[in-house]
Amino acid sequence: MTEQILLLDVDSKIPNLVLMKLSTYYKNKGCDVKLEKLGLDYYKESKDFVINAEDYNKVFASVIFTNNKDSFEIINCNDISIGGTGYDIVKKLPQEIDDCEEDYSIYPDNDISYGFITRGCIRNCSFCFVPKKEGMIHKYRDVNQIVKHKQVKFLDNNFLAYNGCEEIMEELIEKKIRCQFNQALDMRLITESKAELLSRVNYLGEYLFAFDNINDEELITKKLNLFKKYVPKDWKCKFFIYCNADMDIKDVLHRIHWCRKNKALPYLMRDVNCYSSVNRDFYIDLAAYCNQPSIFKKMTFDEFIVKRTKNIERQRKSSSLYEKKLPLGGEDK
Secondary structure, X not given: OOOEEEEEEOOOOOOOHXXXXXXXXXXXXXXXXXXXXXXXXXXXXXXXXXEEOOOOOEEEEEOOOHHHOOOEEEEOOOOEEEEOOOOOOOOOOOHHHHOOOOOHHHOXXXXXXEEOOEEXXXXXXXXOOHHHHHOOOEEOOOHHHHOOOOEEEEOOOOHHHOOOHHHHHHHHHHOOOEEEEOOOEOHHHOOHHHHHHHHHOOEOOOEEEEOOOHHHHHHHHHHHHHHOOOOOOOOOEEEEEEEOOOOOHHHHHHHHHHHHXXXXXXXXXXXXXXXXXXXXXXXXXXXXXXXXXXXXXXOOHHHHHXXXXXXXXXXXXXXXXXXXXXXXXXXXX
């Protein structure tokens, strides 16, 4: 009797690379494979899921966000394997499975390739699992092993830290690969040659960078000015702005204000503790403002909050938090 395999995608926002590799591996062994997506969000939802796996011989579940590790239960199967960064940062695929190509057929609506050229990172950010999980930066895959569609989003965590990154960019340029480094590049590592090469890559959308630490402002400003020698268009750079509820809001707003001043887009990356903060509504309003480019470029926060909600008390509280914490250097206009 043919073995039945269930792949459980708990909370991936893009096709899950591990589950696609598992699909290839077990299909090659003659098994029937089914994917089920729970679609959980970054923060824990009130509804828990019970998955009845009585029809399956094996179940493999992948959890990306730690907050979702206890949001589901798999019953009626004796062979269950759960992994992913949100569940266990140490657990890895056996090499023979990791070497498999991804089976994109289990995500039939997808038309973009995803993958890592490099794994690991040279940084040690307090909020990031990558150094503990993957170690220092190292080569993982060749470009031609990743690209299966007309567009590709690379998931490298610090591509510019890899010694061979310029040669890889030259390959991307030569092959005219339409791509984006989706997890953000490290602006602090921009050099004249890296900026020039990036400007010639057939790039998708904005160039994504990160501005996580206010202490890096001087260096990031210097490097952004260098990058703009080759990519001068306003709003062509987007910066991930990490925040959590324990940070001084002034710190977060200073980085957002810096983005406006430099004609760069912010994207607010909220820690899960923002959702349980006493200022929860403000963080939601701020993210809605920052993460919609057409709004951020045209409106002040005060103009936005009046249009966003008819709740006068919420308008007043969000505006008050924003204005009282507005950084030195002028009004947000």
